[in-house]
Amino acid sequence: MNITILCGYSNSSYARDVLRAINERGLGRINVVAAVNSGPPRTVKSLWAKYGWTLPWAMLRSAASRLVSGVTAFLPHDPKGSLEEEVRAQGGRLILVQDLNGEACRWAVEAMQVDLMILAGTPIIRAPILKVPKLGTLNAHQGALPAYRGMNVIEWAILEGASPAVSIHFVDPGVDTGDIVIAEKIPIVEGDTFASIRFRAGRQQCEMLARAARQALSGPLTRRPQRAEEGRQFYSMHPRLKAIAEIHLPA
Amino acid sequence: MSIERLKPGGEAACEISHAAPMRRLNGYLPQSLRRQLRLIGDAVQNRLYRPSHLRLWLHDWLDPSNGSDAAQPARDCYQRALIDWLKAAQDAVPGGGVAGYYSLEDGWSAAYPETTGYIIVTAIDASKRLGDKDLAARTRRMADWEVQIQLPEGAWQSGLVTAPRIPAVFNTGQVIQGLLAAYREYGEPAYLKAAIRGGRWLIANQDEDGAWRKHTYGSFPNSYSTRVAWPLLILADATRDPSFRKAATKYLEWASGRQDDSGWFELCTLEADHPPLTHTLAYTIEGFVEAGVLLGSDRWIEVGRRAADALLHRFELRRHLAGAYDKGWSGDHSFSCLTGCAQMSQVWGRLFEITGDARYLNALLKLNDFVVSHINLTSRNPGIRGGVPGSHPLWEEYMTYRLPSWAAKFALDALFIEGDVFSDFLRRNGTARIVDRSLGESREHHNLVRLQQ
Numbered sequence A: 001m002n003i004t005i006l007c008g009y010s011n012s013s014y015a016r017d018v019l020r021a022i023n024e025r026g027l028g029r030i031n032v033v034a035a036v037n038s039g040p041p042r043t044v045k046s047l048w049a050k051y052g053w054t055l056p057w058a059m060l061r062s063a064a065s066r067l068v069s070g071v072t073a074f075l076p077h078d079p080k081g082s083l084e085e086e087v088r089a090q091g092g093r094l095i096l097v098q099d100l101n102g103e104a105c106r107w108a109v110e111a112m113q114v115d116l117m118i119l120a121g122t123p124i125i126r127a128p129i130l131k132v133p134k135l136g137t138l139n140a141h142q143g144a145l146p147a148y149r150g151m152n153v154i155e156w157a158i159l160e161g162a163s164p165a166v167s168i169h170f171v172d173p174g175v176d177t178g179d180i181v182i183a184e185k186i187p188i189v190e191g192d193t194f195a196s197i198r199f200r201a202g203r204q205q206c207e208m209l210a211r212a213a214r215q216a217l218s219g220p221l222t223r224r225p226q227r228a229e230e231g232r233q234f235y236s237m238h239p240r241l242k243a244i245a246e247i248h249l250p251a
Numbered sequence B: 001m002s003i004e005r006l007k008p009g010g011e012a013a014c015e016i017s018h019a020a021p022m023r024r025l026n027g028y029l030p031q032s033l034r035r036q037l038r039l040i041g042d043a044v045q046n047r048l049y050r051p052s053h054l055r056l057w058l059h060d061w062l063d064p065s066n067g068s069d070a071a072q073p074a075r076d077c078y079q080r081a082l083i084d085w086l087k088a089a090q091d092a093v094p095g096g097g098v099a100g101y102y103s104l105e106d107g108w109s110a111a112y113p114e115t116t117g118y119i120i121v122t123a124i125d126a127s128k129r130l131g132d133k134d135l136a137a138r139t140r141r142m143a144d145w146e147v148q149i150q151l152p153e154g155a156w157q158s159g160l161v162t163a164p165r166i167p168a169v170f171n172t173g174q175v176i177q178g179l180l181a182a183y184r185e186y187g188e189p190a191y192l193k194a195a196i197r198g199g200r201w202l203i204a205n206q207d208e209d210g211a212w213r214k215h216t217y218g219s220f221p222n223s224y225s226t227r228v229a230w231p232l233l234i235l236a237d238a239t240r241d242p243s244f245r246k247a248a249t250k251y252l253e254w255a256s257g258r259q260d261d262s263g264w265f266e267l268c269t270l271e272a273d274h275p276p277l278t279h280t281l282a283y284t285i286e287g288f289v290e291a292g293v294l295l296g297s298d299r300w301i302e303v304g305r306r307a308a309d310a311l312l313h314r315f316e317l318r319r320h321l322a323g324a325y326d327k328g329w330s331g332d333h334s335f336s337c338l339t340g341c342a343q344m345s346q347v348w349g350r351l352f353e354i355t356g357d358a359r360y361l362n363a364l365l366k367l368n369d370f371v372v373s374h375i376n377l378t379s380r381n382p383g384i385r386g387g388v389p390g391s392h393p394l395w396e397e398y399m400t401y402r403l404p405s406w407a408a409k410f411a412l413d414a415l416f417i418e419g420d421v422f423s424d425f426l427r428r429n430g431t432a433r434i435v436d437r438s439l440g441e442s443r444e445h446h447n448l449v450r451l452q453q
Helices: A013-023 A044-072 A083-089 A103-111 A153-159 A194-218 A239-247 B011-028 B031-045 B051-061 B075-091 B113-130 B133-148 B169-186 B189-204 B226-239 B242-256 B278-295 B298-318 B338-355 B358-372 B405-439 B443-452
Strands: A003-007 A030-035 A094-097 A116-120 A136-141 A148-150 A165-170 A180-185 A232-234 B101-103 B324-326 B330-332 B402-404
Touching: A003 A013, A003 A103, A013 A030, A013 A083, A013 A116, A013 A194, A030 A083, A030 A103, A083 A094, A094 A103, A116 A194, A136 A194, A148 A153, A153 A194, A153 A239, A165 A194, A180 A194, A194 A239, A239 B358, A239 B405, B075 B113, B075 B133, B075 B358, B075 B405, B113 B133, B113 B169, B113 B405, B133 B169, B133 B189, B169 B189, B169 B226, B189 B226, B189 B242, B226 B242, B226 B278, B242 B278, B242 B298, B278 B298, B278 B324, B278 B338, B298 B338, B298 B358, B338 B358, B338 B405, B358 B405, B402 B405
Parallel strands: A003 A030, A003 A116, A030 A094, A116 A136, A148 A232
Antiparallel strands: A136 A165, A165 A180, B101 B402, B324 B330
């Protein structure tokens, strides 16, 4: 079976972790299609629009970060390795495209005759790309579906007294509205912060995606359909609400 | 009224002073240069050589992030500043009414009957919350003034008090609301009597299908007069006269027929060839929600909520509420209508109170951050300090280079409701945690139960 990962950045550590989790299950060569990093704004107008009066400070930070990255290039690599290294190590291909919804991406996915596509941190992918893979496209969402769609759903779930969860679902043209494949809760432990829960959820979703891919290899996945009108879509949480949600975490 | 969108300055100014040669010259200039020249013309006309005006202009010009994520002073600083601005707006005009706006070009305008009407409601609320006796006395002066200027037929006039005295449906509705609030607070029968006369005039001018077609802004029926139906329902409660309720319900029926499947309202605009401003959309939504609450009818609340949800979704995705929304909720993001923003904050606050859905509170907090980031707290100019510009940026479409009194009123309402609902939310969430602990439940068990439910 031909599995391809789609990711938003060519150096995505999340895509690398998903790839590694799938490889550990020995599912054969996996290809990765990644969007080329667009980089920071270049013209004076766009820089001004982004930074305003903080532009000198932003330029100083950028220069410092370039200096640091220049120095670190001589140091030993990240022990986890880059996405590119991971792809090469298992004999797959890393294909870079300008736009994940563009013609080049569709052509690449079609040419590779993809059976199952996995999204690993992408913008919203449009229908022309989604309909190419024979078995469909999987995505991991850090929230229990259909109750918690959208953004910051770990925080929203905790604010509402529910357990945060991870759901693996098929992707359809809606936002987090495709059929659910697996859903698991993320345990909360004492001293947890949103960052630590999100970190744990990240690891768990890589595992769950790999498990779903393996299941897809052995037979059709169980699909629990969700209707677009059930559940709610959440948006980025205001810091004042986040502070309240934090109170709900066990000290 | 709050529905003026005349542009002072700009093209009109060029036409008057240098008409023909300028027009001829304009034809040869590239569009970007023409725009720059117009901005310079505006700058002179709006007296940007005055430090307080220049500072306000620079704030909008230099503020690429819209200021919404900058560290902000406490909300009560803004509440106080808004109240002081409204007091200054009242002091700027004779008689007891509140000036319509502060214009960078002309300074304070004349008093505005319509907005003075609904400012009474906010000012009474503010005087009680803050124990401000001076403000309480001012609200009486506002109400007395409204009674004095009532037209013989029972209506109130359109536009500023200095404009020709033409009766107007929308304006009459807003004054009725203010007078009823003053009657409830002070028990003065003259206020109720004037409100009843206004209400009867509204009924007399209503068409059979419920719409108002005569005495409307732009001479066409509109769907934002739900904010007239709402005061009529308050009047029905105050007088126990069912005819007011009947008229209000008839209009709500008519206006709900103007809503399409997406929740957008047609005829919600001030000018037939312009898309509805967020300001008028918010009027319509607010009218439906408040009428639904008064009538105990989920149906009207749902009509309002459908549109409020559509705006919330768009606001959250773009992180910006457009100044106007056309059919299909296609937004004009070239500007923000700050009045409409404050109104939508308030509507979401009300919907949070009604439904308990924290997403409304979340959006309210974000939008209030945005609105207050455009309130100047330090200017020496009382027309600028504590005022809310009509548009962001200042030179854009709605109330160009002006700070309208209704923007200050709605911003104050939005901050009050934020304070109420947020402290209530905090109390409920704090309590929930204590209850969990006192029951000795493990959190995981509690969550499991919630998930199973």
